[in-house]
Amino acid sequence: MLKGHLDMIVxxxxxxGPAHGYAVIEEIRRRSGRAFDLPEGTIYPALHRLEQAxxxxxxxxxxxxxxxxxxxxxxxxxxxxxAERRAVWQQFSDAIGGLLEGTRPWRKPA
Amino acid sequence: xxxxxxxxxxxxxxxxxxxxxxxxxxxxxxEVEDHLCEALAADRTGDRLEAERRAIANxxxxxAIAAQFAVVSLAQQTRRAGIAIILVIGGVFATMKARLAWYxxxxxxxRDDLRAVGATVGLVDRYAFRLSVVIGIAALITVAGRYxxxxxxxxxxxxxCVAATxxxxxxxxxxxxxxxxxxxxxxxxADSLVxxxxxxxxxxxxxxxxxxxxxxxxxxxxxxxxxxx
Numbered sequence: 052m053l054k055g056h057l058d059m060i061v062x063x064x065x066x067x068g069p070a071h072g073y074a075v076i077e078e079i080r081r082r083s084g085r086a087f088d089l090p091e092g093t094i095y096p097a098l099h100r101l102e103q104a105x106x107x108x109x110x111x112x113x114x115x116x117x118x119x120x121x122x123x124x125x126x127x128x129x130x131x132x133x134a135e136r137r138a139v140w141q142q143f144s145d146a147i148g149g150l151l152e153g154t155r156p157w158r159k160p161a
Numbered sequence: 162x163x164x165x166x167x168x169x170x171x172x173x174x175x176x177x178x179x180x181x182x183x184x185x186x187x188x189x190x191x192e193v194e195d196h197l198c199e200a201l202a203a204d205r206t207g208d209r210l211e212a213e214r215r216a217i218a219n220x221x222x223x224x225a226i227a228a229q230f231a232v233v234s235l236a237q238q239t240r241r242a243g244i245a246i247i248l249v250i251g252g253v254f255a256t257m258k259a260r261l262a263w264y265x266x267x268x269x270x271x272r273d274d275l276r277a278v279g280a281t282v283g284l285v286d287r288y289a290f291r292l293s294v295v296i297g298i299a300a301l302i303t304v305a306g307r308y309x310x311x312x313x314x315x316x317x318x319x320x321x322c323v324a325a326t327x328x329x330x331x332x333x334x335x336x337x338x339x340x341x342x343x344x345x346x347x348x349x350x351a352d353s354l355v356x357x358x359x360x361x362x363x364x365x366x367x368x369x370x371x372x373x374x375x376x377x378x379x380x381x382x383x384x385x386x387x388x389x390x
Contacts, residue, residue, distance in 0.1 A: 071196075
């Protein structure tokens with residue numbers, strides 16, 4: 052189920068600010084209450100794909116440990132894409148909520 | 162510096178699986194090494210070897226990860242080829258027009274007995290070139306999409322790139338025949354240099370394109386092999 056939403060999840064994790072791959076995974080775990088415990092290796096191809104699509108930018112920095120580290124951040128296009136996906140997800144979530152509760156018909160926003 | 166032991170073996174196998182793209186392999190290796198070191202630093206169990214094994218297990222199978230990277234890399238290469246096709250089309254068009262302008266300026270006409278052949282070859286050239294423009298633009302549109310990373314989409318883009326390149330090859334060969342017909346019978350002089358030079362440029366452009374498309378074909382094969390593992 053997560054596969055189709057991986058891009059949105061990664062974009063959302065980076066909305067807090069620039070981060071390297073490990074920190075992105077930790078942020079996903081933290082913000083999802085550890086519900087999304089993804090195989091860690093799957094995050095990196097997604098980060099590269101999103102960068103290729105212009106939704107993320109990356110730069111290499113030297114960490115305190117002396118290791119070189121690749122830090123990713125949202126681009127403007129990335130922020131826009133995240134806002135769009137958030138809106139679509141909200142609509143979907145409201146519609147499913149209305150359906151499951153069965154109490155009130157969900158109305159599509161104008 | 163790679164950590165000795167389990168982690169360095171893991172990084173080595175990941176880099177080997179990514180050897181289809183050396184730049185990518187080097188960059189991913191460095192990135193994953195940083196990740197695994199972070200995971201080790203966060204592990205509080207105290208058993209170093211066990212922590213290394215756990216970090217690697219959590220990261221996943223190197224071949225499966227390489228397969229995902231292969232698709233991303235293939236998409237990037239196909240996108241570059243799409244752009245190259247448009248640039249080559251522009252280059253071939255410009256040199257073709259420059260050659261025709263040169264013939265007009267120097268009042269260089271084709272021999273009467275060769276005109277019929279020239280007209281037929283010219284027709285082939287025109288239609289091959291026009292079709293390559295249409296298909297080349299279609300290839301670029303297909304690969305320009307932000308998420309052109311599904312296998313079906315990449316396959317379609319690749320086939321369009323191959324078709325556009327094949328038509329451009331036909332067009333350049335026709336240009337070569339037309340140039341030969343134009344120069345036939347005359348002595349090679351300074352005036353011949355412009356058509357010969359323009360043909361050399363066209364052949365060089367198409368050579369680069371064929372090389373790029375061949376590289377995509379090889380990358381597609383290695384990606385398919387990784388995905389089918």
